[in-house]
Amino acid sequence: xxxxxxxxxxxxxxxxxxxxxxxxxxxxxxxxxxxxxxxxxxxxxxxxxxxxxxxxxxxxxxxxxxxxxxxxxxxxxxxxxxxxxxxxxxxxxxxxxxxxxxxxxxxxxxxxxxxxxxxxxxxxxxxxxxxxxxxxxxxxxxxxxxxxxxxxxxxxxxxxxxxxxxxxxxxxxxxxxxxxxxxxxxxxxxxxxxxxxxxxxxxxxxxxxxxxxxxxxxxxxxxxxxxxxxxxxxxxxxxxxxxxxx
Numbered sequence: 642x643x644x645x646x647x648x649x650x651x652x653x654x655x656x657x658x659x660x661x662x663x664x665x666x667x668x669x670x671x672x673x674x675x676x677x678x679x680x681x682x683x684x685x686x687x688x689x690x691x692x693x694x695x696x697x698x699x700x701x702x703x704x705x706x707x708x709x710x711x712x713x714x715x716x717x718x719x720x721x722x723x724x725x726x727x728x729x730x731x732x733x734x735x736x737x738x739x740x741x742x743x744x745x746x747x748x749x750x751x752x753x754x755x756x757x758x759x760x761x762x763x764x765x766x767x768x769x770x771x772x773x774x775x776x777x778x779x780x781x782x783x784x785x786x787x788x789x790x791x792x793x794x795x796x797x798x799x800x801x802x803x804x805x806x807x808x809x810x811x812x813x814x815x816x817x818x819x820x821x822x823x824x825x826x827x828x829x830x831x832x833x834x835x836x837x838x839x840x841x842x843x844x845x846x847x848x849x850x851x852x853x854x855x856x857x858x859x860x861x862x863x864x865x866x867x868x869x870x871x872x873x874x875x876x877x878x879x880x881x882x883x884x885x886x887x
Contacts, residue, residue: 728761730754735768740817742831743769752836753813755867756843763809765846767839775816790819791838793845811846813839828879833868837876840867 647664648656664676732753734746744752749767757763770778775788782792796810815838824834841864851857865875 731764733766737770744835752839756840767813772818788816791815791842793842795846813842833873
């Protein structure tokens with residue numbers, strides 16, 4: 642396969658062929674976008690290499706003059722997870738149900754650890770449930786008779802409990818059918834939505850909330866930053882309402 646042909650087009654539509662291995666686009670705010678021209682992989686679109694973008698948009702030739710668009714993400718080295726936060730995470734994972742697409746324990750730990758504040762030790766239990774159990778818990782503890790996406794039960798709201806050696810403790814309950822349904826309705830990948838709700842729930846355990854507009858904006862901004870550091874898109878890009886867990 643020959644290298645892609647690149648043409649610069651001015652405002653009048655005039656084209657000029659450009660010989661290049663890569664295109665560097667500097668946006669108005671100073672951020673950069675890099676397009677790598679690769680004869681094997683097609684076009685790789687992401688931030689410059691020195692920024693080490695965890696995700697890239699890849700355009701590859703398809704059949705009948707079509708172009709296939711894919712998202713690639715660098716694998717996360719779980720062995721160094723949380724190495725710079727100087728805190729520990731004891732995470733117990735329980736599967737009341739485990740339908741296809743439910744993340745495994747390593748991913749759940751990755752997302753939970755990413756949402757913990759630096760230096761904070763935590764002991765958490767995360768349980769994945771069906772709609773019946775999720776509805777019962779939401780009814781019994783929140784007086785709301787429906788299954789919600791994520792429930793957080795903070796034992797100490799991010800504060801140390803006497804005799805517990807400054808450990809933040811709490812439970813998270815995620816309802817698998819609701820998570821899957823929301824991901825489909827919101828046009829998100831199932832993995833990205835699972836990651837968002839775990840991060841959202843762990844922030845609640847640390848005392849973050851979205852009861853008013855100021856709190857909601859601050860929490861959403863933090864969630865977005867955490868998820869983007871993990872290689873996932875802004876969860877509020879298409880809709881700006883926080884998940885319905887309170």
